[in-house]
Amino acid sequence: MTKADIVAKISDKLGMEKGDVQATVETFMSEVKNSLEGGDNVYLRGFGSFIVKKRAEKTGRNISKNTTIKIPAHNIPAFKPAKVFVEGVKTKVKVK
Numbered sequence: 001m002t003k004a005d006i007v008a009k010i011s012d013k014l015g016m017e018k019g020d021v022q023a024t025v026e027t028f029m030s031e032v033k034n035s036l037e038g039g040d041n042v043y044l045r046g047f048g049s050f051i052v053k054k055r056a057e058k059t060g061r062n063i064s065k066n067t068t069i070k071i072p073a074h075n076i077p078a079f080k081p082a083k084v085f086v087e088g089v090k091t092k093v094k095v096k
Helices: 003-014 018-037 083-092
Strands: 042-044 048-055 058-062 067-071 074-081
Touching: 003 018, 018 042, 018 048, 074 083
Parallel strands: none
Antiparallel strands: 042 048, 048 074, 058 067
16 A cells, blocks of 8 residues: 555545645654654554664674674664554454
C-alpha cells in the first residue's frame, strides 16, 4: 500500500477531498519526522510508537579494500507496534 492508496481510502471513507486528506497525511508524517529529529518519541495508543534508537559504535569491514573501519554511534528511527496491533496481524494474516 502506498501513500496515494492511503489517501484514496481515507478520502472514500470520510467523503473528504483527496487534496485535503493528502495535506493531512503529509502534515502528520512531517510532525512525526520533526519530533523524532528533535529527539522526542511519538506514542499513538493502540497503534504503536515511533522511537529514536541508539546504535552503539562498532567495527565494520570495507570489503573492496579489505580494511576495518569504525562505524560511530548514531541514532536511527524505529517503529514499535502496540500489542493490539501485533495480535491483530498474528491472528488475521496467514503464514505463507
